[in-house]
Amino acid sequence: MCKVWGFVKYHHPAFADPTTDADMELFELLPLVADAGELERNRILSEWITGLGEFKENKARYDSIENTPDCRLLADLKWIDDSKVLGRELSDKLKSLRYADRSDNRYVRYESELLDCSNEKKYDVKYSAISFRLLALFRYWNLIEYYSPYRDLTDKDWSDVLTEYLPLFVDSDDVRSYRLSVFRLFTELCDSHAIPESSFIFGSRYIPVEAQMINGKLIVKSIEKYAPLGSTGLLPGDEILKIDENRVRDIENNVKRYVSSSTKAHRLRACSFYALESRYDTANICYKRDGVIQNSLCSTVPVFDIYPLMLKQDDYYRNLGDSIGYLHLGGYKEDMAIYDSIEKTKAIVIDLRTCPTNDVFGLVKDYFFPDSYQITTLTLPIKYLPGYFKKCDQYFGKGNNTKHYSGKIIVLVNEETQSAAEHYTMALQAIPGTVVIGSETSGADGNVVRTYLPGGILVSFSGIGVYYPDGTPIQRIGVKIDEVVKPTIQGIKEGRDEVLERAIEIIKESGS
Numbered sequence: 001m002c003k004v005w006g007f008v009k010y011h012h013p014a015f016a017d018p019t020t021d022a023d024m025e026l027f028e029l030l031p032l033v034a035d036a037g038e039l040e041r042n043r044i045l046s047e048w049i050t051g052l053g054e055f056k057e058n059k060a061r062y063d064s065i066e067n068t069p070d071c072r073l074l075a076d077l078k079w080i081d082d083s084k085v086l087g088r089e090l091s092d093k094l095k096s097l098r099y100a101d102r103s104d105n106r107y108v109r110y111e112s113e114l115l116d117c118s119n120e121k122k123y124d125v126k127y128s129a130i131s132f133r134l135l136a137l138f139r140y141w142n143l144i145e146y147y148s149p150y151r152d153l154t155d156k157d158w159s160d161v162l163t164e165y166l167p168l169f170v171d172s173d174d175v176r177s178y179r180l181s182v183f184r185l186f187t188e189l190c191d192s193h194a195i196p197e198s199s200f201i202f203g204s205r206y207i208p209v210e211a212q213m214i215n216g217k218l219i220v221k222s223i224e225k226y227a228p229l230g231s232t233g234l235l236p237g238d239e240i241l242k243i244d245e246n247r248v249r250d251i252e253n254n255v256k257r258y259v260s261s262s263t264k265a266h267r268l269r270a271c272s273f274y275a276l277e278s279r280y281d282t283a284n285i286c287y288k289r290d291g292v293i294q295n296s297l298c299s300t301v302p303v304f305d306i307y308p309l310m311l312k313q314d315d316y317y318r319n320l321g322d323s324i325g326y327l328h329l330g331g332y333k334e335d336m337a338i339y340d341s342i343e344k345t346k347a348i349v350i351d352l353r354t355c356p357t358n359d360v361f362g363l364v365k366d367y368f369f370p371d372s373y374q375i376t377t378l379t380l381p382i383k384y385l386p387g388y389f390k391k392c393d394q395y396f397g398k399g400n401n402t403k404h405y406s407g408k409i410i411v412l413v414n415e416e417t418q419s420a421a422e423h424y425t426m427a428l429q430a431i432p433g434t435v436v437i438g439s440e441t442s443g444a445d446g447n448v449v450r451t452y453l454p455g456g457i458l459v460s461f462s463g464i465g466v467y468y469p470d471g472t473p474i475q476r477i478g479v480k481i482d483e484v485v486k487p488t489i490q491g492i493k494e495g496r497d498e499v500l501e502r503a504i505e506i507i508k509e510s511g512s
Protein backbone atom coordinates (compact mmCIF):
# COMPACT_ATOMS: atom_id res chain seq x y z
CA MET A 1 0.00 0.00 0.00
CA CYS A 2 2.75 2.44 0.98
CA LYS A 3 4.85 1.63 -2.05
CA VAL A 4 1.98 1.82 -4.54
CA TRP A 5 0.60 5.06 -3.08
CA GLY A 6 4.03 6.74 -3.11
CA PHE A 7 4.87 5.57 -6.61
CA VAL A 8 1.56 6.87 -7.97
CA LYS A 9 1.88 10.13 -6.02
CA TYR A 10 5.13 10.99 -7.77
CA HIS A 11 4.44 9.47 -11.18
CA HIS A 12 0.78 10.09 -12.08
CA PRO A 13 0.10 13.34 -14.02
CA ALA A 14 -3.06 13.80 -11.92
CA PHE A 15 -0.91 15.09 -9.06
CA ALA A 16 0.11 18.14 -11.04
CA ASP A 17 -3.46 19.33 -10.39
CA PRO A 18 -3.75 21.16 -7.03
CA THR A 19 -7.27 19.77 -6.60
CA THR A 20 -6.02 16.17 -6.48
CA ASP A 21 -4.85 15.56 -2.92
CA ALA A 22 -2.62 12.53 -2.37
CA ASP A 23 -3.26 12.58 1.38
CA MET A 24 -7.04 12.46 0.97
CA GLU A 25 -6.65 9.68 -1.57
CA LEU A 26 -4.71 7.69 0.99
CA PHE A 27 -7.26 8.32 3.73
CA GLU A 28 -10.01 6.94 1.49
CA LEU A 29 -7.96 3.90 0.49
CA LEU A 30 -6.76 2.85 3.95
CA PRO A 31 -10.04 1.46 5.32
CA LEU A 32 -10.70 -0.33 2.03
CA VAL A 33 -7.30 -2.01 1.91
CA ALA A 34 -6.77 -2.65 5.64
CA ASP A 35 -8.88 -5.82 5.83
CA ALA A 36 -8.67 -6.86 2.18
CA GLY A 37 -6.93 -10.00 0.97
CA GLU A 38 -4.20 -9.71 -1.65
CA LEU A 39 -6.46 -10.15 -4.66
CA GLU A 40 -8.99 -7.63 -3.35
CA ARG A 41 -6.23 -5.21 -2.39
CA ASN A 42 -4.73 -5.34 -5.86
CA ARG A 43 -8.14 -4.80 -7.46
CA ILE A 44 -8.82 -1.77 -5.23
CA LEU A 45 -5.46 -0.18 -6.02
CA SER A 46 -5.76 -0.88 -9.74
CA GLU A 47 -9.22 0.72 -9.86
CA TRP A 48 -7.90 3.67 -7.85
CA ILE A 49 -5.21 4.33 -10.47
CA THR A 50 -7.79 4.11 -13.24
CA GLY A 51 -9.98 6.57 -11.37
CA LEU A 52 -7.22 9.18 -11.32
CA GLY A 53 -7.63 9.62 -15.08
CA GLU A 54 -6.03 8.60 -18.31
CA PHE A 55 -2.43 9.38 -19.19
CA LYS A 56 -0.15 9.01 -22.18
CA GLU A 57 3.14 7.12 -22.14
CA ASN A 58 6.35 8.66 -23.44
CA LYS A 59 8.80 5.81 -23.03
CA ALA A 60 11.18 7.09 -25.70
CA ARG A 61 11.64 10.35 -23.80
CA TYR A 62 12.59 8.60 -20.58
CA ASP A 63 14.69 5.95 -22.28
CA SER A 64 16.84 8.72 -23.74
CA ILE A 65 17.45 10.05 -20.22
CA GLU A 66 17.97 6.65 -18.60
CA ASN A 67 20.52 5.58 -21.18
CA THR A 68 22.86 8.53 -20.66
CA PRO A 69 26.04 7.61 -18.73
CA ASP A 70 25.45 10.40 -16.19
CA CYS A 71 22.04 9.03 -15.12
CA ARG A 72 21.77 6.79 -12.05
CA LEU A 73 18.74 5.06 -10.52
CA LEU A 74 18.69 4.96 -6.71
CA ALA A 75 15.09 3.99 -5.99
CA ASP A 76 14.25 0.29 -6.02
CA LEU A 77 11.69 -0.16 -8.82
CA LYS A 78 12.02 -3.91 -9.29
CA TRP A 79 8.95 -4.51 -7.15
CA ILE A 80 6.57 -3.07 -9.75
CA ASP A 81 7.46 -6.01 -12.02
CA ASP A 82 6.37 -8.57 -9.41
CA SER A 83 3.02 -9.72 -10.79
CA LYS A 84 2.86 -12.56 -8.23
CA VAL A 85 2.45 -10.01 -5.44
CA LEU A 86 0.70 -7.22 -7.33
CA GLY A 87 -1.27 -9.18 -9.87
CA ARG A 88 -0.80 -8.70 -13.60
CA GLU A 89 -3.21 -5.77 -14.00
CA LEU A 90 -1.79 -3.62 -11.17
CA SER A 91 1.80 -4.43 -12.15
CA ASP A 92 1.15 -3.42 -15.76
CA LYS A 93 -0.45 -0.13 -14.71
CA LEU A 94 2.53 0.75 -12.52
CA LYS A 95 4.97 -0.08 -15.31
CA SER A 96 2.99 2.19 -17.65
CA LEU A 97 2.97 4.97 -15.04
CA ARG A 98 6.75 4.88 -14.88
CA TYR A 99 6.75 6.28 -18.42
CA ALA A 100 3.70 8.53 -18.11
CA ASP A 101 4.07 11.84 -19.93
CA ARG A 102 4.18 14.34 -17.06
CA SER A 103 5.52 17.78 -16.31
CA ASP A 104 4.91 19.21 -12.87
CA ASN A 105 3.99 17.62 -9.55
CA ARG A 106 2.38 19.60 -6.75
CA TYR A 107 4.50 17.85 -4.11
CA VAL A 108 7.94 18.20 -5.69
CA ARG A 109 8.98 21.45 -7.32
CA TYR A 110 12.35 22.55 -8.62
CA GLU A 111 14.14 25.87 -8.24
CA SER A 112 17.38 25.93 -10.24
CA GLU A 113 17.34 22.10 -10.14
CA LEU A 114 17.07 22.12 -6.33
CA LEU A 115 14.24 20.12 -4.83
CA ASP A 116 11.42 21.97 -3.03
CA CYS A 117 9.04 19.75 -1.04
CA SER A 118 7.48 22.52 1.06
CA ASN A 119 3.98 22.02 -0.36
CA GLU A 120 3.09 19.23 2.05
CA LYS A 121 0.38 19.80 4.68
CA LYS A 122 1.46 19.97 8.34
CA TYR A 123 -1.86 18.95 9.95
CA ASP A 124 -2.68 19.61 13.58
CA VAL A 125 -3.31 15.92 14.11
CA LYS A 126 -5.20 13.87 16.62
CA TYR A 127 -2.61 11.28 17.49
CA SER A 128 -5.26 8.68 18.16
CA ALA A 129 -6.05 8.73 14.41
CA ILE A 130 -3.98 5.95 12.89
CA SER A 131 -4.48 7.37 9.38
CA PHE A 132 -2.32 10.42 10.17
CA ARG A 133 0.42 8.29 11.68
CA LEU A 134 0.48 6.05 8.63
CA LEU A 135 0.52 9.12 6.40
CA ALA A 136 3.64 10.33 8.26
CA LEU A 137 5.44 7.02 7.70
CA PHE A 138 4.29 6.67 4.08
CA ARG A 139 5.16 10.27 3.20
CA TYR A 140 8.65 10.12 4.70
CA TRP A 141 9.51 6.66 3.37
CA ASN A 142 8.58 7.56 -0.20
CA LEU A 143 10.22 10.97 -0.05
CA ILE A 144 13.54 9.33 0.84
CA GLU A 145 12.97 6.44 -1.58
CA TYR A 146 12.72 8.78 -4.57
CA TYR A 147 14.58 11.94 -3.62
CA SER A 148 17.47 11.14 -1.29
CA PRO A 149 20.77 11.09 -3.22
CA TYR A 150 22.27 8.99 -0.42
CA ARG A 151 19.47 6.45 -0.07
CA ASP A 152 21.95 3.67 -0.87
CA LEU A 153 24.19 4.61 2.06
CA THR A 154 21.80 3.72 4.88
CA ASP A 155 22.78 0.96 7.31
CA LYS A 156 19.55 -0.93 6.65
CA ASP A 157 17.86 -1.73 3.38
CA TRP A 158 15.24 0.97 2.96
CA SER A 159 12.45 -1.56 2.33
CA ASP A 160 13.35 -3.25 5.62
CA VAL A 161 12.97 0.11 7.37
CA LEU A 162 9.37 0.30 6.15
CA THR A 163 8.62 -3.21 7.41
CA GLU A 164 10.20 -2.51 10.80
CA TYR A 165 8.50 0.84 11.43
CA LEU A 166 4.98 0.03 10.26
CA PRO A 167 3.96 -1.68 13.55
CA LEU A 168 5.81 0.98 15.55
CA PHE A 169 3.75 3.78 13.97
CA VAL A 170 0.54 1.77 14.35
CA ASP A 171 1.17 1.52 18.10
CA SER A 172 2.36 5.14 18.63
CA ASP A 173 -1.05 6.49 19.65
CA ASP A 174 -0.05 9.43 21.84
CA VAL A 175 1.93 12.62 21.21
CA ARG A 176 5.20 11.54 22.79
CA SER A 177 5.39 8.03 21.37
CA TYR A 178 4.45 9.27 17.89
CA ARG A 179 7.07 12.01 17.82
CA LEU A 180 9.76 9.74 19.22
CA SER A 181 8.90 7.15 16.55
CA VAL A 182 9.35 9.83 13.90
CA PHE A 183 12.72 10.85 15.32
CA ARG A 184 13.83 7.21 15.41
CA LEU A 185 12.79 6.93 11.76
CA PHE A 186 15.02 9.91 10.92
CA THR A 187 18.05 8.08 12.32
CA GLU A 188 17.62 5.30 9.77
CA LEU A 189 18.63 7.74 7.05
CA CYS A 190 22.11 8.07 8.66
CA ASP A 191 22.21 11.73 7.55
CA SER A 192 23.43 14.53 9.82
CA HIS A 193 21.09 16.89 7.96
CA ALA A 194 18.06 14.96 9.26
CA ILE A 195 17.79 17.12 12.37
CA PRO A 196 15.09 16.32 14.98
CA GLU A 197 13.33 18.80 17.24
CA SER A 198 15.78 18.07 20.02
CA SER A 199 14.11 20.23 22.67
CA PHE A 200 11.18 17.79 22.63
CA ILE A 201 13.53 14.91 23.45
CA PHE A 202 16.12 16.41 25.77
CA GLY A 203 14.59 19.69 26.98
CA SER A 204 14.20 23.33 25.98
CA ARG A 205 16.69 24.76 28.47
CA TYR A 206 20.49 24.62 28.46
CA ILE A 207 23.51 24.55 30.76
CA PRO A 208 25.57 27.54 29.51
CA VAL A 209 28.98 25.98 28.79
CA GLU A 210 30.66 24.49 25.72
CA ALA A 211 31.53 20.81 25.96
CA GLN A 212 33.27 18.24 23.78
CA MET A 213 33.46 14.46 23.78
CA ILE A 214 37.13 13.43 24.11
CA ASN A 215 38.14 9.79 24.50
CA GLY A 216 34.63 8.87 25.59
CA LYS A 217 34.48 11.63 28.20
CA LEU A 218 32.28 14.75 28.20
CA ILE A 219 34.78 17.57 28.81
CA VAL A 220 34.04 21.24 29.44
CA LYS A 221 35.70 22.98 26.51
CA SER A 222 35.02 26.64 27.30
CA ILE A 223 32.99 28.81 29.65
CA GLU A 224 33.69 32.17 27.96
CA LYS A 225 31.23 32.10 25.04
CA TYR A 226 28.16 31.66 27.24
CA ALA A 227 29.45 33.57 30.27
CA PRO A 228 26.97 36.45 29.71
CA LEU A 229 24.15 33.96 30.39
CA GLY A 230 25.38 32.98 33.85
CA SER A 231 27.95 30.95 35.80
CA THR A 232 27.94 27.19 36.29
CA GLY A 233 30.92 26.72 38.57
CA LEU A 234 32.60 24.58 35.89
CA LEU A 235 36.06 25.14 34.40
CA PRO A 236 37.69 24.07 31.11
CA GLY A 237 38.96 20.51 31.43
CA ASP A 238 36.31 19.39 33.94
CA GLU A 239 34.83 15.98 33.11
CA ILE A 240 31.04 15.92 33.39
CA LEU A 241 29.97 12.57 34.82
CA LYS A 242 26.25 13.02 35.36
CA ILE A 243 23.58 15.69 34.90
CA ASP A 244 20.74 15.29 37.38
CA GLU A 245 20.19 11.52 37.24
CA ASN A 246 21.43 11.07 33.68
CA ARG A 247 24.84 9.50 33.19
CA VAL A 248 26.79 10.61 30.13
CA ARG A 249 26.71 7.06 28.72
CA ASP A 250 22.90 7.00 28.94
CA ILE A 251 22.70 10.38 27.24
CA GLU A 252 24.93 9.13 24.43
CA ASN A 253 22.66 6.11 23.94
CA ASN A 254 19.62 8.38 23.71
CA VAL A 255 21.38 10.55 21.14
CA LYS A 256 22.21 7.48 19.08
CA ARG A 257 18.56 6.37 19.31
CA TYR A 258 16.92 9.66 18.32
CA VAL A 259 19.46 11.83 16.48
CA SER A 260 20.48 11.02 12.91
CA SER A 261 24.23 11.06 12.29
CA SER A 262 26.30 10.44 9.17
CA THR A 263 29.50 9.76 11.12
CA LYS A 264 30.63 8.85 14.62
CA ALA A 265 32.16 12.31 14.89
CA HIS A 266 28.77 13.92 14.37
CA ARG A 267 27.14 11.63 16.92
CA LEU A 268 29.73 12.60 19.54
CA ARG A 269 29.26 16.27 18.66
CA ALA A 270 25.49 15.83 19.05
CA CYS A 271 26.03 14.17 22.40
CA SER A 272 28.21 17.03 23.65
CA PHE A 273 25.41 19.49 22.77
CA TYR A 274 22.26 17.59 23.70
CA ALA A 275 23.75 16.38 26.99
CA LEU A 276 23.55 19.98 28.18
CA GLU A 277 19.87 20.38 27.30
CA SER A 278 17.49 20.19 30.25
CA ARG A 279 13.81 20.31 31.08
CA TYR A 280 14.40 22.12 34.36
CA ASP A 281 15.35 25.61 35.56
CA THR A 282 18.31 24.20 37.45
CA ALA A 283 20.66 21.30 36.84
CA ASN A 284 22.72 19.31 39.32
CA ILE A 285 26.06 18.53 37.66
CA CYS A 286 28.38 15.84 38.96
CA TYR A 287 31.88 16.39 37.58
CA LYS A 288 35.51 15.44 38.12
CA ARG A 289 38.26 18.04 38.45
CA ASP A 290 41.89 16.99 39.04
CA GLY A 291 40.70 13.55 40.16
CA VAL A 292 38.20 14.89 42.69
CA ILE A 293 34.46 14.33 42.15
CA GLN A 294 32.37 17.42 42.90
CA ASN A 295 28.83 18.72 42.41
CA SER A 296 27.48 22.03 41.19
CA LEU A 297 23.87 23.24 41.11
CA CYS A 298 23.53 25.78 38.31
CA SER A 299 20.75 27.67 36.58
CA THR A 300 19.81 26.75 33.03
CA VAL A 301 18.82 29.18 30.28
CA PRO A 302 16.42 28.92 27.32
CA VAL A 303 18.15 26.97 24.57
CA PHE A 304 17.24 29.68 22.05
CA ASP A 305 19.45 32.11 24.02
CA ILE A 306 22.38 29.83 23.24
CA TYR A 307 22.17 29.87 19.45
CA PRO A 308 23.13 33.54 18.82
CA LEU A 309 26.22 33.20 21.03
CA MET A 310 27.10 29.81 19.54
CA LEU A 311 27.41 31.31 16.07
CA LYS A 312 28.93 34.62 17.14
CA GLN A 313 32.51 35.15 15.95
CA ASP A 314 33.71 38.74 15.86
CA ASP A 315 37.41 38.05 15.35
CA TYR A 316 37.37 36.50 11.89
CA TYR A 317 40.89 37.51 10.84
CA ARG A 318 44.15 38.04 12.68
CA ASN A 319 47.87 37.82 12.06
CA LEU A 320 49.62 34.96 13.85
CA GLY A 321 53.06 36.42 13.38
CA ASP A 322 55.84 35.47 10.97
CA SER A 323 53.58 36.45 8.04
CA ILE A 324 50.94 33.82 8.84
CA GLY A 325 47.30 34.80 8.59
CA TYR A 326 44.32 33.19 10.34
CA LEU A 327 40.87 33.35 8.77
CA HIS A 328 37.82 32.04 10.64
CA LEU A 329 35.06 31.47 8.09
CA GLY A 330 32.32 31.31 10.70
CA GLY A 331 32.57 34.99 11.44
CA TYR A 332 33.66 36.39 8.09
CA LYS A 333 31.75 39.38 6.73
CA GLU A 334 32.27 40.56 3.18
CA ASP A 335 35.30 42.80 3.53
CA MET A 336 37.37 43.99 0.57
CA ALA A 337 40.13 45.17 2.91
CA ILE A 338 40.72 41.59 3.97
CA TYR A 339 42.30 40.82 0.60
CA ASP A 340 45.10 43.30 1.27
CA SER A 341 45.77 41.72 4.67
CA ILE A 342 45.85 38.19 3.30
CA GLU A 343 48.01 39.22 0.35
CA LYS A 344 50.82 40.20 2.75
CA THR A 345 51.03 36.72 4.27
CA LYS A 346 53.17 33.79 3.17
CA ALA A 347 50.62 31.29 4.48
CA ILE A 348 47.01 31.33 5.57
CA VAL A 349 45.24 29.08 8.08
CA ILE A 350 41.56 28.77 7.15
CA ASP A 351 39.44 27.59 10.06
CA LEU A 352 36.43 25.57 8.93
CA ARG A 353 35.62 24.08 12.33
CA THR A 354 32.46 26.12 12.08
CA CYS A 355 29.42 26.98 9.99
CA PRO A 356 30.58 29.43 7.27
CA THR A 357 28.61 32.58 6.58
CA ASN A 358 27.06 33.23 3.16
CA ASP A 359 29.60 36.01 2.65
CA VAL A 360 32.35 33.40 2.29
CA PHE A 361 31.31 32.21 -1.16
CA GLY A 362 32.92 34.93 -3.28
CA LEU A 363 36.16 34.87 -1.29
CA VAL A 364 36.65 31.10 -1.53
CA LYS A 365 35.25 30.61 -5.02
CA ASP A 366 37.63 32.95 -6.83
CA TYR A 367 40.40 34.48 -4.75
CA PHE A 368 42.36 31.36 -3.75
CA PHE A 369 42.26 29.64 -7.16
CA PRO A 370 45.02 30.25 -9.73
CA ASP A 371 42.79 28.76 -12.43
CA SER A 372 39.44 27.06 -12.88
CA TYR A 373 39.44 23.68 -11.08
CA GLN A 374 36.85 20.97 -10.71
CA ILE A 375 36.09 20.78 -7.01
CA THR A 376 33.26 18.23 -6.84
CA THR A 377 30.89 16.02 -8.79
CA LEU A 378 27.25 16.55 -7.87
CA THR A 379 24.23 14.30 -8.29
CA LEU A 380 20.92 16.10 -8.79
CA PRO A 381 17.38 14.69 -8.89
CA ILE A 382 15.87 14.43 -12.36
CA LYS A 383 12.60 16.30 -12.47
CA TYR A 384 10.61 13.92 -14.66
CA LEU A 385 12.06 10.64 -13.38
CA PRO A 386 11.52 10.14 -9.63
CA GLY A 387 14.29 8.02 -8.17
CA TYR A 388 16.84 9.00 -10.82
CA PHE A 389 19.79 11.36 -10.39
CA LYS A 390 22.15 12.93 -12.89
CA LYS A 391 25.81 13.80 -12.45
CA CYS A 392 27.35 17.19 -13.16
CA ASP A 393 30.78 18.60 -12.41
CA GLN A 394 31.24 21.73 -10.30
CA TYR A 395 34.10 24.20 -10.82
CA PHE A 396 35.55 27.03 -8.75
CA GLY A 397 38.01 29.71 -9.86
CA LYS A 398 38.63 31.84 -12.92
CA GLY A 399 40.79 30.89 -15.85
CA ASN A 400 44.35 32.27 -15.65
CA ASN A 401 43.71 34.19 -12.43
CA THR A 402 46.81 36.39 -12.02
CA LYS A 403 45.49 37.90 -8.77
CA HIS A 404 45.04 34.68 -6.85
CA TYR A 405 46.53 34.01 -3.43
CA SER A 406 49.99 32.44 -3.87
CA GLY A 407 50.84 31.45 -0.28
CA LYS A 408 50.43 28.09 1.47
CA ILE A 409 46.93 27.11 2.57
CA ILE A 410 46.20 25.06 5.70
CA VAL A 411 42.57 24.11 6.45
CA LEU A 412 41.37 23.12 9.94
CA VAL A 413 38.45 20.68 10.31
CA ASN A 414 36.68 18.69 13.02
CA GLU A 415 33.21 17.38 13.94
CA GLU A 416 31.81 20.92 13.61
CA THR A 417 32.73 20.88 9.91
CA GLN A 418 29.48 20.04 8.14
CA SER A 419 27.72 20.73 4.86
CA ALA A 420 28.92 24.09 3.48
CA ALA A 421 32.08 23.83 5.60
CA GLU A 422 32.82 20.42 4.11
CA HIS A 423 32.07 21.76 0.64
CA TYR A 424 34.53 24.63 1.01
CA THR A 425 37.12 22.22 2.38
CA MET A 426 36.74 20.06 -0.73
CA ALA A 427 37.03 23.16 -2.89
CA LEU A 428 40.25 24.31 -1.22
CA GLN A 429 41.67 20.80 -1.49
CA ALA A 430 41.48 21.11 -5.28
CA ILE A 431 44.23 23.76 -5.05
CA PRO A 432 47.67 22.11 -5.28
CA GLY A 433 49.57 22.16 -1.99
CA THR A 434 46.58 22.66 0.32
CA VAL A 435 46.90 20.70 3.58
CA VAL A 436 43.87 19.68 5.65
CA ILE A 437 44.43 18.80 9.31
CA GLY A 438 42.12 17.98 12.20
CA SER A 439 39.68 15.15 12.82
CA GLU A 440 36.70 13.39 11.24
CA THR A 441 34.01 15.74 9.94
CA SER A 442 30.21 15.44 10.02
CA GLY A 443 29.95 13.73 6.62
CA ALA A 444 26.79 15.48 5.39
CA ASP A 445 27.10 17.67 2.31
CA GLY A 446 24.56 19.01 -0.17
CA ASN A 447 21.68 21.43 0.17
CA VAL A 448 19.09 20.80 2.89
CA VAL A 449 15.57 19.84 1.73
CA ARG A 450 12.82 20.64 4.25
CA THR A 451 9.18 19.64 4.49
CA TYR A 452 6.67 18.59 7.16
CA LEU A 453 5.01 15.49 8.53
CA PRO A 454 1.61 15.43 10.26
CA GLY A 455 1.81 17.17 13.61
CA GLY A 456 3.97 19.91 12.12
CA ILE A 457 7.18 17.88 12.51
CA LEU A 458 9.93 19.39 10.37
CA VAL A 459 11.74 16.99 8.06
CA SER A 460 15.17 17.78 6.64
CA PHE A 461 17.66 15.75 4.63
CA SER A 462 20.53 16.15 2.16
CA GLY A 463 19.07 16.87 -1.27
CA ILE A 464 22.15 16.86 -3.51
CA GLY A 465 24.86 14.21 -3.66
CA VAL A 466 28.40 15.58 -3.33
CA TYR A 467 31.53 13.64 -4.30
CA TYR A 468 35.20 14.36 -4.90
CA PRO A 469 36.11 14.62 -8.60
CA ASP A 470 37.49 11.07 -8.43
CA GLY A 471 34.09 9.81 -7.25
CA THR A 472 34.98 9.43 -3.57
CA PRO A 473 31.95 10.21 -1.39
CA ILE A 474 32.09 12.31 1.75
CA GLN A 475 28.61 11.39 3.00
CA ARG A 476 29.02 9.09 6.01
CA ILE A 477 32.82 9.45 5.72
CA GLY A 478 33.76 13.11 5.96
CA VAL A 479 36.37 15.02 4.01
CA LYS A 480 39.84 13.70 3.23
CA ILE A 481 42.32 14.63 5.97
CA ASP A 482 46.07 14.86 5.41
CA GLU A 483 47.02 14.74 9.08
CA VAL A 484 44.80 13.77 12.00
CA VAL A 485 45.19 16.11 14.96
CA LYS A 486 42.83 16.05 17.95
CA PRO A 487 42.55 18.21 21.05
CA THR A 488 43.54 16.73 24.41
CA ILE A 489 42.03 17.25 27.85
CA GLN A 490 45.33 18.71 29.05
CA GLY A 491 45.39 21.12 26.11
CA ILE A 492 41.88 22.30 26.94
CA LYS A 493 42.89 22.88 30.58
CA GLU A 494 45.81 24.98 29.38
CA GLY A 495 43.64 26.98 26.99
CA ARG A 496 45.53 25.78 23.92
CA ASP A 497 44.28 25.16 20.40
CA GLU A 498 46.45 22.17 19.54
CA VAL A 499 45.11 21.84 15.99
CA LEU A 500 46.01 25.46 15.20
CA GLU A 501 49.40 24.98 16.84
CA ARG A 502 50.11 22.05 14.53
CA ALA A 503 49.05 24.11 11.51
CA ILE A 504 51.66 26.74 12.40
CA GLU A 505 54.30 24.01 12.81
CA ILE A 506 53.51 22.61 9.35
CA ILE A 507 53.89 26.05 7.81
CA LYS A 508 57.25 26.55 9.48
CA GLU A 509 58.43 23.05 8.56
CA SER A 510 57.56 23.68 4.91
CA GLY A 511 59.71 26.79 4.86
CA SER A 512 56.80 28.96 3.72
